[in-house]
Amino acid sequence: MFDFKVVTSWIDDLLRVQAGIPEFWTLAIEFVLVGVAILAAYAVLALVLIYVERKVCAFFQCRIGPNRVGKWGWLQTVADMIKILLKEIIHINKSDKFLFLVAPFFVIMGSILAFAAIPFGKGLHAIDFNIGIFYLLAVSSLGIIGILLAGWSSNNKYTLIGAMRSGAQLVSYELSAALALLTVVALSGSMQLSVIVEKQATVWNVFHGFAAIPACIAFVIYLIAGHAETNRGPFDLPEAESELTAGYHTEYSGITFGFYYLAEYMNMFIVAAIATTVFLGGWMPLHIPGWEAFNHVMDYIPSVVWFFGKAAMCVFFALWVRWTFPRLRIDQLLKFEWKILMPISLVNLLLMAFCIILF
Amino acid sequence: MNESFLIVAIITALFLVVAALVLAKLIAPRSTNPQKGEPYECGIPTRGNSWLPFKVGYYLFAILFLMFDVETVFLFPWAIVMRSLGTSGLITVSFFILILVLGLAYAWKKGALEWK
Numbered sequence: 001m002f003d004f005k006v007v008t009s010w011i012d013d014l015l016r017v018q019a020g021i022p023e024f025w026t027l028a029i030e031f032v033l034v035g036v037a038i039l040a041a042y043a044v045l046a047l048v049l050i051y052v053e054r055k056v057c058a059f060f061q062c063r064i065g066p067n068r069v070g071k072w073g074w075l076q077t078v079a080d081m082i083k084i085l086l087k088e089i090i091h092i093n094k095s096d097k098f099l100f101l102v103a104p105f106f107v108i109m110g111s112i113l114a115f116a117a118i119p120f121g122k123g124l125h126a127i128d129f130n131i132g133i134f135y136l137l138a139v140s141s142l143g144i145i146g147i148l149l150a151g152w153s154s155n156n157k158y159t160l161i162g163a164m165r166s167g168a169q170l171v172s173y174e175l176s177a178a179l180a181l182l183t184v185v186a187l188s189g190s191m192q193l194s195v196i197v198e199k200q201a202t203v204w205n206v207f208h209g210f211a212a213i214p215a216c217i218a219f220v221i222y223l224i225a226g227h228a229e230t231n232r233g234p235f236d237l238p239e240a241e242s243e244l245t246a247g248y249h250t251e252y253s254g255i256t257f258g259f260y261y262l263a264e265y266m267n268m269f270i271v272a273a274i275a276t277t278v279f280l281g282g283w284m285p286l287h288i289p290g291w292e293a294f295n296h297v298m299d300y301i302p303s304v305v306w307f308f309g310k311a312a313m314c315v316f317f318a319l320w321v322r323w324t325f326p327r328l329r330i331d332q333l334l335k336f337e338w339k340i341l342m343p344i345s346l347v348n349l350l351l352m353a354f355c356i357i358l359f
Numbered sequence: 360m361n362e363s364f365l366i367v368a369i370i371t372a373l374f375l376v377v378a379a380l381v382l383a384k385l386i387a388p389r390s391t392n393p394q395k396g397e398p399y400e401c402g403i404p405t406r407g408n409s410w411l412p413f414k415v416g417y418y419l420f421a422i423l424f425l426m427f428d429v430e431t432v433f434l435f436p437w438a439i440v441m442r443s444l445g446t447s448g449l450i451t452v453s454f455f456i457l458i459l460v461l462g463l464a465y466a467w468k469k470g471a472l473e474w475k
Contacts, residue, residue, distance in 0.1 A: 027363075034364060035371040042375075085379070088387050093396035105376050112372040116364070127364045134435060155409045156398040168417045171424040178431040186438040250399055255383040259376065331474030334420060338472045342427070342463070346456060349434070353449050356441055 001285075001299055005123035034126055038116050042266065047077045049265045053319060060323040087254035092155060095251065099153035104252075104259035106146030111266045113139040118273045119193050121283045121303040132193035133181050136274060137174070140229070143263065144170045147238070150260075151248035162247030165330055166231060166238035172337040173228035173235075179345035180222035183352040184278045187211050197282035202289060204281035210359045214352035219279040221345050226271035227318060228333070230264065234325035235333060272314030276307060280314075283307040419471050423463075430459050 011033070015026045051066070051074060058065025066073030091097065114136055119125040129135050144167055151163020184205055188196045205215045228235040239247030249260045276282060283303035287295045328336070398405050437444070437452050466472060 031363065031367045035367050035374070038368060038371050039375060085383050086387055087383075088389055089380075089383055090395055092398050095398075105373070108376050109369065109372040112375070113365070113368050116368040116371075127361055127368060129361055152410075154398065156405070157409045157411075160409060160411075160413070164413060164417050168420045171428075172420060175424065175427050175431065178428070179434075182431060182434055182438050185435065186441050189439055189442060191435070191439065245399065254387060255379050258379070334474060335472065338420075338423070338463075339467070343460075346460065350449075350453060350456065353441060353452070357445055357449055 001122055001303055003123045004121055008123070038112065038126060041120075042112060042115055045269060046262050046265050047081065049269055049315070050077045050080075050261075052315070053265070056316065056319045057323060060319075081258070084258045085255055089254045089256055090251075092251050095155040096153035099149045100251075103146045103150035103153060104256055106149065107143050107263045108146075108259050110139055110142030110146065111263045111270060113142070114270045114274075115266060117193065118270065119197055119277060119282055120307050124283075124304065125194065128192065128194050130190075130192045132196075133185055133191045133278070136193075137178055137181070140267075140270070141170075141174065143267065146263075147248050150252070154248075154251040156251055158244045159248050159250050162238045162244045162250075166248055168330070169231070169235065169238065169333060170229055172334060173225040173341075176221050176337060176341045176345050177225040177229060179342075179349055180218040180225065181274075181278060183214055183218040183349050186349070186352050186356060187215065193277055193282075197277060197284060200281040200284050202287055204284065204286075205279050211352060211355045214348050214355060215279065217344070217348045218352070219275065221341060221348070222275055222279070223271075223314070223317070224341065226275065227321060228337075230267040230271055230318075232264070232268060232318060233322040234328055236322075237327055237330060237333065268318055269311065269315060272311045272318065273307075275314050276310040280310045281306075416474060423466060423471065426462060427459065430456075 012026070012030065015021050015029060016023075021029070054076070055065045055073070066076035069075040069079045092100070116126040117129070117132060117136055117139075119128070127135075147166045147170070148163050151159040151161075151166070154160075184196065185191055187205060187208065188199045190196060190199070203209070206212060206219055208215055227233040231238050238244075239249070244250075249257055252260060283306050285295075285298035285301055285303075285306055287298065398409070433455070434452070437448060441448060
């Protein structure tokens with residue numbers, strides 16, 4: 001299988017040895033390259049996701065969707081991005097100007113920091129901490145601060161209600177997500193994302209012998225909690241348009257609104273990518289023990305294709321859920337988390353511990 | 360190396376927001392109008408202040424969240440060394456989880472989880 005370390009070490013060698021650039025400048029150039037790569041991947045994926053969402057939604061509702069700009073409307077999101085840059089940024093009277101401006105920084109920061117830690121393929125990740133899962137949980141909480149600040153600083157009652165709902169929902173579902181990821185940390189014995197992926201070389205975590213039962217339960221819990229954390233699907237009540245106008249970002253206009261839009265779609269991808277990495281084997285190909293020829297053929301498919309294929313399945317599932325279930329009420333939402341999901345995830349963690357220690 | 364890439368990611372995020380804001384400032388139109396600065400809210404003129412005391416129910420959930428979030432932080436180290444600690448570790452942690460579940464049961468009984 002192709003290892004992306006070859007590319008990075010080739011660039012490093014090219015700069016350091018062949019061009020003879022001093023140590024400091026080599027590092028500087030490499031850092032700029034990594035930053036540009038993160039930015040490009042982030043922007044392109046967001047544009048693709050918005051297009052896919054609109055097209056898939058249209059098919060779910062028996063419409064055609066965007067079809068005017070470019071063939072099959074594939075340039076529609078690019079046109080939208082240019083349009084959103086050309087819109088005026090309106091400053092609201094009596095709003096808290098500083099917090100109003102700072103809020104989008106937190107939202108984008110949370111999603112880019114999480115995005116940079118995802119292993120997209122063999123040797124293709126920017127940040128690989130030994131506390132990877134912990135880091136992901138920590139940075140994904142940054143978005144909540146941005147949402148609360150946005151709702152509070154707008155000087156608008158509806159945004160405040162939206163932000164409060166969002167805060168309660170996000171912190172509640174964070175617990176189930178953390179406990180679901182904890183079961184996999186117990187199974188892998190490591191929090192480093194690359195190690196978790198390597199351990200799934202023979203079998204993915206959701207097919208892992210006796211541990212498959214708690215792992216599958218954790219996968220389902222993580223998907224539910226992930227949908228809730230991205231304010232999507234049946235859990236989109238922070239921006240319930242029929243009661244709260246647009247929720248916490250009502251007063252944002254132009255590109256400042258665009259940041260929230262961008263971060264929402266990228267968070268959907270990040271949840272899908274974490275679910276892929278942790279439960280579905282990340283970039284590891286599908287291996288069935290005993291089927292040597294089959295395993296060998298699967299190894300020829302590049303790791304990036306495996307990763308994005310699995311992540312795309314999870315994203316499609318998120319869209320499917322969104323257009324299938326009606327929106328919940330806030331009391332139903334919190335009751336579901338604290339009285340059903342949370343006890344199940346605690347019991348599931350102990351079940352996983354039993355499976356690991358006994359078998 | 361990882362730490363420096365973390366800083367690179369932070370700078371990238373800051374750059375994205377600042378660059379987009381500067382670009383929008385340069386190419387977006389601007390016009391002033393006293394009506395424009397009014398909060399949109401739901402379309403009709405707003406009444407009174409928006410920064411009001413808020414429903415306490417949200418605060419209760421935030422407090423409960425703090426308790427259980429710290430719990431998950433304590434469980435992470437155990438999860439990593441679960442295999443080597445074996446049965447004794449499992450019994451100890453079960454006791455720890457039991458105490459927290461009692462806390463949840465108390466909050467449940469007191470009605471903190473009800474939305475009133």
